[in-house]
Amino acid sequence: MEIKKQTNLRGTLTVPGDKSISHRAVMFGSLAKGTTCISHFLEGADCLSTISCFRKMGISIERRKSEILVHGKGLHGLSAPEALLDVGNSGTTTRLISGILAGQKFISELDGDDSIRTRPMKRIVTPLASMGADITSKRGNGCVPLLIHGKELHAVHYDSPVASAQVKSCVLLAGMYADGVTSVTEPFLSRNHTEIMLNYFGANVTSEGTTASILPEPVLEGRAVKVPGDISSAAYFIAAGLLTPGSEILLKNVGINPTRAGMLKVCMDMGADITLLNQSTEGEPTADLLIRTSNLKGTTVEGAVIPTLIDEIPMIAVMAAFADGTTVIRDAQELKVKESDRITVMVENLKRMGADIEGTDDGMIIHGGKPLHGATIDSHLDHRVAMSFAVAGTICDGSMEILHGDCVKISYPNFYQDLYSLGDK
Ligand SMILES: O=C(O)C1=C[C@@H](OP(=O)(O)O)[C@@H](O)[C@H](O)C1
Numbered sequence: 001m002e003i004k005k006q007t008n009l010r011g012t013l014t015v016p017g018d019k020s021i022s023h024r025a026v027m028f029g030s031l032a033k034g035t036t037c038i039s040h041f042l043e044g045a046d047c048l049s050t051i052s053c054f055r056k057m058g059i060s061i062e063r064r065k066s067e068i069l070v071h072g073k074g075l076h077g078l079s080a081p082e083a084l085l086d087v088g089n090s091g092t093t094t095r096l097i098s099g100i101l102a103g104q105k106f107i108s109e110l111d112g113d114d115s116i117r118t119r120p121m122k123r124i125v126t127p128l129a130s131m132g133a134d135i136t137s138k139r140g141n142g143c144v145p146l147l148i149h150g151k152e153l154h155a156v157h158y159d160s161p162v163a164s165a166q167v168k169s170c171v172l173l174a175g176m177y178a179d180g181v182t183s184v185t186e187p188f189l190s191r192n193h194t195e196i197m198l199n200y201f202g203a204n205v206t207s208e209g210t211t212a213s214i215l216p217e218p219v220l221e222g223r224a225v226k227v228p229g230d231i232s233s234a235a236y237f238i239a240a241g242l243l244t245p246g247s248e249i250l251l252k253n254v255g256i257n258p259t260r261a262g263m264l265k266v267c268m269d270m271g272a273d274i275t276l277l278n279q280s281t282e283g284e285p286t287a288d289l290l291i292r293t294s295n296l297k298g299t300t301v302e303g304a305v306i307p308t309l310i311d312e313i314p315m316i317a318v319m320a321a322f323a324d325g326t327t328v329i330r331d332a333q334e335l336k337v338k339e340s341d342r343i344t345v346m347v348e349n350l351k352r353m354g355a356d357i358e359g360t361d362d363g364m365i366i367h368g369g370k371p372l373h374g375a376t377i378d379s380h381l382d383h384r385v386a387m388s389f390a391v392a393g394t395i396c397d398g399s400m401e402i403l404h405g406d407c408v409k410i411s412y413p414n415f416y417q418d419l420y421s422l423g424d425k
């Protein structure tokens with residue numbers, strides 16, 4: 001994929017629906033009684049993997065032009081899948097569905113692509129096993145393929161060593177099938193979409209600090225879910241708008257849940273001109289984001305903010321390379337176990353562009369403001385890496401090529417069309 005330089009980004013953009021919320025709407029809709037109607041659903045490959053898994057367990061899911069209809073069968077309505085469940089590239093599908101499958105009365109098997117086959121699943125197998133689940137990593141390496149024999153589950157309190165919404169959600173979902181109150185404490189608060197949406201569907205989830213608890217056997221009712229724009233997708237246009245000279249763009253209806261919106265805080269710390277308009281606090285909070293070209297300066301990104309912007313760090317690293325001064329990113333060791341090792345891959349590719357960057361065990365140190373030029377970038381089939389460098393390519397001089405650039409289909413199928421929709425024609 002060849003990337004062209006752009007100037008004067010102007011206009012309005014609606015980014016695709018939130019990936020995390022789209023996955024959950026399909027899953028919880030499948031376990032609810034009645035029909036769940038999902039609007040602005042993300043038609044990315046990851047969310048389509050979730051649809052395919054639930055269809056294989058007997059759930060009828062209709063894909064209409066502007067909405068998805070999930071005809072749920074209740075908490076105990078899934079049927080044994082005839083074939084293995086293909087989770088594709090999606091960590092969210094794998095970890096959340098495992099919590100559900102652990103409590104079923106049937107056996108199931110999960111497998112996916114080469115990337116998901118390297119991602120750690122012990123982090124969910126350990127708490128699920130403590131609840132009485134029977135899960136085996138078929139290759140004995142703690143990764144998929146996973147074989148799950150559904151069992152009667154016991155309620156536990158789980159102290160998670162990682163701030164991960166996928167681990168938290170997995171345990172809470174298993175807790176729906178347990179014999180008492182199940183709770184999870186995490187070191188920092190991760191995204192709380194599961195807690196919000198399960199309650200909306202009729203479950204009883206309470207949150208106190210970094211602990212979330214769920215009562216068993218909820219009666220979930222089908223609902224209308226309006227998926228907000230994905231702030232992780234908006235991140236590319238926030239960065240492009242801030243860094244491209246002569247820009248003023250409006251990103252409509254973006255989710256700004258505080259457990260997800262750390263990118264906005266970091267941008268403000270870097271000196272960004274961002275205005276929040278039309279804020280709504282009904283359900284998941286949303287706003288329109290007005291982005292204007294800004295002179296950015298370096299900052300420090302660490303601690304509790306990390307889980308609230310974990311997927312945006314590749315884009316933040318690129319912004320930091322264009323900003324003046326030094327940016328330090330710490331406490332982000334989770335980046336090593338995403339679709340690629342995002343510390344190594346960002347450092348390797350930013351160096352190719354001429355950046356002064358160094359990887360650390362848990363992040364990066366970027367001395368910004370060096371002249372950057374186009375390069376051949378290896379996305380390592382990681383959608384966030386491809387999109388971050390595509391944005392970089394619209395700003396820097398010289399030709400930029402992204403290898404395996406089509407991996408953007410995982411979370412943003414129309415990314416390149418949208419990227420070129422705002423610049424001078
Ligand atoms: O729960 C979710 O929807 C997600 C949680 C995060 O993963 P972790 O839970 O592994 O941090 C994030 O990186 C992923 O893109 C989506």
Ligand SMILES: C=C(OP(=O)(O)O)C(=O)O
Nearest residue numbers: 089090091092311338384
């Ligand atoms: C890490 C990501 O997703 P997942 O864990 O669902 O594969 C991501 O989208 O950046």
